[in-house]
Amino acid sequence: MTALSILDLAFVAEGxxxxxxxxxSVKLAQRAEALGYQRVWYAEHHNFASIASSATSVLIAHxxxxxxxxxxxxxxxxxxxHAPLVIAEQFGTLASLHPGRIDLGxxxxxxxxxxxxxxxxxxxxxxxxxxDDVLELQAYLGDQTRVPSVNATPxxxxxxxxxxxxxxxxxxxxxxxxxxxxxxxSHFAPRExxxxxxxxxxxxxxxxxxxxxxxxxxxxxxxxxTRVEAxxxxxxxxxxxxxxxxxxxQKLTDAEAEALLDSPNGASVREMGRYTAVGTAPExxxxxxxxxxxxxxxxxxxxxxxxxxxxxxxxxxxLAQAWR
Numbered sequence: 001m002t003a004l005s006i007l008d009l010a011f012v013a014e015g016x017x018x019x020x021x022x023x024x025s026v027k028l029a030q031r032a033e034a035l036g037y038q039r040v041w042y043a044e045h046h047n048f049a050s051i052a053s054s055a056t057s058v059l060i061a062h063x064x065x066x067x068x069x070x071x072x073x074x075x076x077x078x079x080x081x082h083a084p085l086v087i088a089e090q091f092g093t094l095a096s097l098h099p100g101r102i103d104l105g106x107x108x109x110x111x112x113x114x115x116x117x118x119x120x121x122x123x124x125x126x127x128x129x130x131x132d133d134v135l136e137l138q139a140y141l142g143d144q145t146r147v148p149s150v151n152a153t154p155x156x157x158x159x160x161x162x163x164x165x166x167x168x169x170x171x172x173x174x175x176x177x178x179x180x181x182x183x184x185x186s187h188f189a190p191r192e193x194x195x196x197x198x199x200x201x202x203x204x205x206x207x208x209x210x211x212x213x214x215x216x217x218x219x220x221x222x223x224x225x226t227r228v229e230a231x232x233x234x235x236x237x238x239x240x241x242x243x244x245x246x247x248x249x250q251k252l253t254d255a256e257a258e259a260l261l262d263s264p265n266g267a268s269v270r271e272m273g274r275y276t277a278v279g280t281a282p283e284x285x286x287x288x289x290x291x292x293x294x295x296x297x298x299x300x301x302x303x304x305x306x307x308x309x310x311x312x313x314x315x316x317x318x319l320a321q322a323w324r
Contacts, residue, residue: 002292003299004323005039006032006316007075007187007218010052010059011305021052022059024309029063031313033070035320041075041105041301046112046120050244057090064098073103075183075301076165078111080126084133085152088140092155104141105163105183106134108171131174138162138178161209163216172196179207186295187218187303190274197296217295220276221302223284223318224311234278236307241269281322288319 008028012021029040042053042060053059056074064072077087087104095102108130110117117124139145140152141160164175164182167189175182182200186193197215204213222237224230242257246265260266277287292300302319304312 001323002288002297003038004319005041005216005299005301006037007041007043007301007303008053009043009045009303009305011312012050012052013307014050018052022062024312025053025059026063026066027309028304028312028316029067029070029072031316033067035316036324037070037316037320038299039071039073039103039301041073041103043075044078044081044107044111046110047116048112048244050240057087057094060094060102061097064094064101069101071101071103072098073163074105075103076105076107076163078109079106079130079133079137080108081110081120081122084137085140085147085150088137088152088155091160092141092152092158095158095160096154102160103163104160105165106130106137107165131178134162134164134174134178159209166196168192169196169199172200173203176200176203176213177205179205179210181210181214181216183216183218183301184295185218186275187220187301188272190271193217193275193295201296214299215295215297216299216301217291217297218275218301218303219288219291220273221284221288221304221315221319222276222278222306223281223304223315223322224306225280225314225318227279227283230278230280233306233311234273234276237305238266238269238273240307241272242266245269245272281318284319285322288323 008025010021010025032040042056044056045051046054060072091104108127136146140155141158145151162180164171164180167185184193201213222230222233238261239257242261243252246260277284304315306312
């Protein structure tokens with residue numbers, strides 16, 4: 001049976017205090033641990049009012065302190081935004097405090113828009129150094145630094161497992177070349193999924209970390225007691241995404257967002273959600289089984305974007321029960 005994990009963006013509802021949303025992430029991880037999910041990851045995004053996982057390593061530390069066994073990690077850290085040494089120290093600290101529980105997924109995109117990127121004081125050309133930065137970071141977490149006389153403390157010798165995240169052939173080729181697991185962001189960028197996974201598997205080179213290819217594929221899940229309820233939740237999710245992605249910088253009403261969703265301008269939002277399981281537990285299970293085959297995935301990392309924490313927790317429970 002394909003392994004199941006969770007990607008949590010620490011969703012913030014309109015008008016909700018951020019602290020309340022972050023405590024919701026703790027509850028979600030605790031429930032995921034009790035239900036037997038393999039891992040929970042958090043993604044670095046900046047300047048999104050609806051996403052509170054921007055300080056990713058800080059959130060991981062808090063959740064790890066409030067759970068016992070489940071693996072936690074970044075899905076991912078946008079490495080061009082950071083010095084590899086700093087990330088090695090952060091995740092070396094996490095691994096030292098919570099041995100055997102910490103993952104480090106790495107992405108090349110900025111996780112934000114160009115204006116926010118400038119506010120982060122990041123040169124867009126930093127992304128060109130991504131392959132070298134991954135190797136430098138890997139060495140800091142290993143036994144032998146690539147930078148003479150510079151070591152990560154904490155970090156050195158922790159061997160935090162690295163994962164390459166992507167939504168294109170670039171990430172697939174890099175993960176294969178370095179012999180690292182590959183996580184594809186098909187939950188919001190579905191177009192290149194099959195091609196990228198095929199390239200990754202066919203060109204994979206074994207490494208010290210990984211002997212054979214390992215694919216994680218992202219998929220949205222909205223499981224509810226009835227299909228009508230699940231579809232109503234899905235509609236609210238797409239409307240909220242239109243507000244964020246299509247109407248960014250504008251204050252759209254729900255009615256305006258609904259109209260945009262059903263217009264050609266909303267087609268891109270609907271396409272982003274191509275891989276979304278919506279329905280009752282058996283319906284969601286059937287969809288995910290087919291998706292796992294399509295993606296040739298060893299593991300599914302599920303995003304549960306229902307509008308409320310209670311609905312997200314229930315979606316987790318329904319999926320876990322059906323999957324068993």
